[in-house]
Amino acid sequence: MYCTGVQYNTGMGNCRIGCLYVPDLPLQALLRAEPELSGAPVAVTESEGPRAVVLACSALAHRAGVGVGMTAAQARSLLAGLVVRALSAPQVRSAQAALLDAARSFSPRVALEPAGEVCLVLTGATNRDPAAFEDPDSLDLSVKRAPHLSFGLANNICLGAQLARAELRIAVGSIVSRFPTLRLEEVGQPAFRDSLFLRGLRHLHVAW
Numbered sequence: 001m002y003c004t005g006v007q008y009n010t011g012m013g014n015c016r017i018g019c020l021y022v023p024d025l026p027l028q029a030l031l032r033a034e035p036e037l038s039g040a041p042v043a044v045t046e047s048e049g050p051r052a053v054v055l056a057c058s059a060l061a062h063r064a065g066v067g068v069g070m071t072a073a074q075a076r077s078l079l080a081g082l083v084v085r086a087l088s089a090p091q092v093r094s095a096q097a098a099l100l101d102a103a104r105s106f107s108p109r110v111a112l113e114p115a116g117e118v119c120l121v122l123t124g125a126t127n128r129d130p131a132a133f134e135d136p137d138s139l140d141l142s143v144k145r146a147p148h149l150s151f152g153l154a155n156n157i158c159l160g161a162q163l164a165r166a167e168l169r170i171a172v173g174s175i176v177s178r179f180p181t182l183r184l185e186e187v188g189q190p191a192f193r194d195s196l197f198l199r200g201l202r203h204l205h206v207a208w
């Protein structure tokens with residue numbers, strides 16, 4: 001499985017899209033269903049029969065000259081022990097569902113593309129995109145920055161955004177006025193949550 005990242009412009013800023021890509025999805029779906037075939041010379045064809053066209057093949061079969069587009073009969077003539085299986089739609093659907101599950105553990109916004117690709121919005125990366133924000137890793141409250149995407153966008157905007165802003169204003173304002181000498185306590189590097197969707201500190205040590 002490959003993982004790549006691309007950017008697209010939302011009109012309000014750049015949004016990082018991650019792609020999980022499984023090359024040769026028909027073959028990987030078969031190997032997932034029949035793991036005992038891993039390491040064997042395998043070819044997946046579009047249908048049953050000697051004239052069915054090869055859609056994908058394993059590295060071992062490829063090394064023997066088997067290739068996408070040839071018929072099952074041609075492939076077998078090149079490699080006697082070749083295991084040939086017809087494409088199984090349920091196996092492919094099941095592999096795609098597993099890929100979607102993996103993507104959803106990173107982001108609630110995922111889209112399944114044909115040919116074994118899943119695209120996901122990496123919200124945790126959008127507000128630190130060096131292409132959209134100057135010095136994205138620094139926090140300078142005196143600088144007006146480009147619009148952020150912390151509350152989503154367009155049809156997927158957060159319904160509680162105004163409440164969350166009010167809560168933050170009240171909570172941060174109350175803490176600062178209640179503890180005017182509040183300062184960060186230096187206890188090593190702060191620990192962040194392991195999330196690509198929403199970034200945040202696990203804890204922050206302060207003193208007053």
Ligand code: HEM
Pocket residue numbers: 108109123149150151152153155156157158159160161163164
């Ligand atoms: C700092 C606090 C918050 C942040 C960063 C935040 C962030 C977000 C984001 C990014 C989305 C869009 C997710 C997507 O792509 O589907 C969302 C959706 C939503 N949020 Fe928030 N949220 C916050 C607080 C709240 C609060 C306080 C409420 C309600 C009291 C709320 C209610 C909702 C609801 C109902 C949706 C779904 C909207 C829809 O799909 O139409 N959020 N939020």
